[in-house]
Amino acid sequence: MTLDIQDLTAGYGRKAILRNISVPAIEPGSFVGVIGPNAAGKSTLFKTIAGLIRPLAGEVRLGDRSLAHLSRRDRARAIAYMPQAYGCNALLTVFESVLLALKQTSGWRVREDNLTQVSATLASLRLSHLADRGISDLSGGQAQMVAVAQTLVRAPRMVLLDEPTSALDLHHQLSILGSIRSQMKARGTIVMAALHDLNLAAKFCDRLVLINQGRILADGRPEEVLGLDAIGETYRVTTTLETTRRGSFFVDATLDHHP
């Protein structure tokens, strides 16, 4: 099922933060990176798609259904949203916290296949060794990976990841985004991830959406979007898109002027 975001205007109260956002035809299995500076409206966009904020105008359609017509439970089943990581002091193990995410949309009783699903998700993200640890004892990076596991375990049609790698070291940035990409491609699940690292975005995304001040400035393939002058203007830096000998490309950025 494709996802279409049509003329979305949304914000908190009557104040609009997103203005006329349209991201048409997001294909199943595609990995869409949402980039833009701090306070550009990335989190607001995710919360609106996840249904935590009611749009002031416009709509989000999954297949031929408008998300506004889905019940809270059905929407949670279709779309798994991972908010930016926050600490938590609950006395739960990692295994329990992932099971918990799964149980929100599937009956009260814990069934054998629920446990299998949790183990498989933890194994796929290489988190099995953490299963019996308390979630309040995890490091920031570990907690973030567990939050990813909580999102993926629900086997939704779409996952929304708000800065999924902000607390991870280089190795885990690559391994987590790599696992997410290959698993979701295999399942045909749409991934939308807010990313700050343009080079990570270039490496993993099929499509990039550049947002600033609640408006879409660019939408296209990574090499197209990252080569635009709009990137430099948005981040207030000078950028050049370089190609490596192996054929991949990266963004080289310098500050325009030193204060």
Added chain:
Amino acid sequence: MSELTAGTLQSGYASRTLRRLTLLVCASCLLLLSFVVDCATGPGGYSLQTVAQVLADPFVHGARLKVIVWDYRIPVALTAVLVGAMLATAGAQMQTILNNPLAEPFTLGVSAAASFGAALAIVLGISIIPAVGGLLVTLNSFLFALGTCAIILLATRLKGVGSETMILFGIAIFFTFSALLSLMQYMASEDQLARIVFWMMGSLSRASWEKIGLGAALLCLAIPFGLMRTWSMTALRMGEATAESMGVDVARLRIEMLISISLLAATAVSFVGAVGFVGLVGPHIARLLVGEDQRFFLPLSALVGALVLSLTSIISKSITPGVIYPIGIITALIGVPVFISIILTTRREKLS
């Protein structure tokens, strides 16, 4: 290799679940034992065996013993169990929805409001709903406790009131009603003052079969009501944003739980007076034993709360033969050091 790991993870979870179920059964057995001992404790010096036989068959040792056990001791012992369970359930749920381990009926001002309601009835004979005699005090304290819960409930609906604000709000309510209570005490005659003080210290002697029926009915509704929402409640412990992202309607869950909490807390406090600490210690011990999966945490909190108040009842009768000390004093004097030693000796991260 990964197959093996997955199997290990699942058997780990299964054995933890079994351990938790065992703990629930153990707590139930201890509670039953404590209840029987409570019934056997008191003037007359009847043996545990004799009382146990009367519990099983009321007239086995004659009418006199039937009256002592069934009309005096069982109502007191059952009230201890029910009120302990109600206070601990309310405490456990309050702590979860307010995300604060210090929340309980006492700290949120519900007990203070109930005490003021009782004092108002004792001193001025003022009641919100006309009632007679001893019921006047109970009914008034119930209504004031319920009213306070309603105020807390309304406050949660205000925009921008987070869980920290709720606790501050509760403390404000606590001080307001404490001041009003002092005013009542200042205005009271010597006889009325004695009654207020006695009410505040908490006593199980106000037990009756009607109250027990009411309390049991309420618990029979509240515990399944809470158990149906355990997955959402556990999700709430992961943080409000995470719970909402998982599809939990947090605002609605808070209101539903607060209604249940209000009824439990108001009923418990109006039955026995202001007994603090049980609503705090029950959930705390339960949390240390089984963690915060609410399917185990909620029932175990209720059982531990019931056990604590039942043991308190035994102690209150055993210190000086023939004298029953107010339970509020016992819970504080003996319970607090025990509680602190539990906190200090149990490592927080012990989860398995």
